Amino acid sequence: MAPAIRHDSDEAEAQFDRLVQNAMPSGNAKEGDRIVVVDNQPAYVEIKQCTKSSRETGTINQVRAIKCIPLVVWAKARNCWFVIPPDELVRIALEKGRGQHTEISFESMNLSLRRGDAVWPQFRCTDEELNDRIVAAVRRGRKKEHLAALMKNLKDDLFVLNQKYKAKVREALQG
Numbered sequence: 001m002a003p004a005i006r007h008d009s010d011e012a013e014a015q016f017d018r019l020v021q022n023a024m025p026s027g028n029a030k031e032g033d034r035i036v037v038v039d040n041q042p043a044y045v046e047i048k049q050c051t052k053s054s055r056e057t058g059t060i061n062q063v064r065a066i067k068c069i070p071l072v073v074w075a076k077a078r079n080c081w082f083v084i085p086p087d088e089l090v091r092i093a094l095e096k097g098r099g100q101h102t103e104i105s106f107e108s109m110n111l112s113l114r115r116g117d118a119v120w121p122q123f124r125c126t127d128e129e130l131n132d133r134i135v136a137a138v139r140r141g142r143k144k145e146h147l148a149a150l151m152k153n154l155k156d157d158l159f160v161l162n163q164k165y166k167a168k169v170r171e172a173l174q175g
Contacts, residue, residue, distance in 0.1 A: 012049035012074035019130045032069050038138040044069045045134060050113050051076055058113035065093035066106045066155055068148040070137035072130075075113055082113070082123050083133040086141035090151065106154055 013033060017023050022037045032044025050058040050073055060073055071089055073082040096105035125133045141148070 011076070012072075013047050015074055015127075016047050016072060016130075019127050020134055021131055032067065036134055036138065038135050043138040043141075045138070046071045048073045049076065050074070050078075060111045060113065061100060063089065063100075063109050063111050064107065065089040065109065066151045068141065068144075068151040070134065070141060072134065073113065078113075081125050081127070081130050081133070082120060083125060083130070083137050084120065084123050085137040087144040087147055088120075088123070090147050104154075104158070106151065107158065 016034060020034075020036060023034050024036075026032050026035050026044055033047040034045050035042045036045060037043070044067070046064070046067065046069055048060045048063070048071065050060055058075065058078075060071075063071060065086070068086045068090065070086055071082075071084040073084070075082060090106065092111065093099075093105040093109050096109055099105040100108045100110045102108050123133075
């Protein structure tokens with residue numbers, strides 16, 4: 001049996017912990033996989049792993065721009081990392097017609113690393129560069145507070161909408 005999807009990035013997380021200063025498990029996967037300290041403030045990051053070679057597509061699933069945190073992808077077969085700042089993830093989600101398993105791309109989307117090789121060479125880095133790239137991505141995200149606020153508002157609105165329609169469906173099922 002295949003491992004649960006929540007364990008797909010265990011190896012990447014171990015590599016990340018080895019390479020990134022002050023990295024620690026978040027204890028709250030809904031917020032992010034790891035916490036790093038940047039400028040004496042904690043910051044969440046999301047970690048994913050891609051095992052496909054550069055000749056293969058290499059799709060990263062369940063990317064959540066709505067969290068507005070950096071995405072770190074260990075592309076093991078390519079011997080590199082991608083560190084994508086939160087504002088870039090929001091921009092990518094904006095360009096998508098719909099999300100992955102949802103109508104709302106900010107909530108969940110997939111990314112192709114083939115696109116990453118072509119479109120994001122500035123986000124590609126080596127093991128030695130990873131720590132500095134994480135710091136830069138966190139700082140870049142902090143400069144875009146308005147995007148984080150928008151994503152929080154969206155998340156809050158989705159919660160309210162979900163509750164509203166659950167009540168309507170319960171009522172419809174009873175009637």
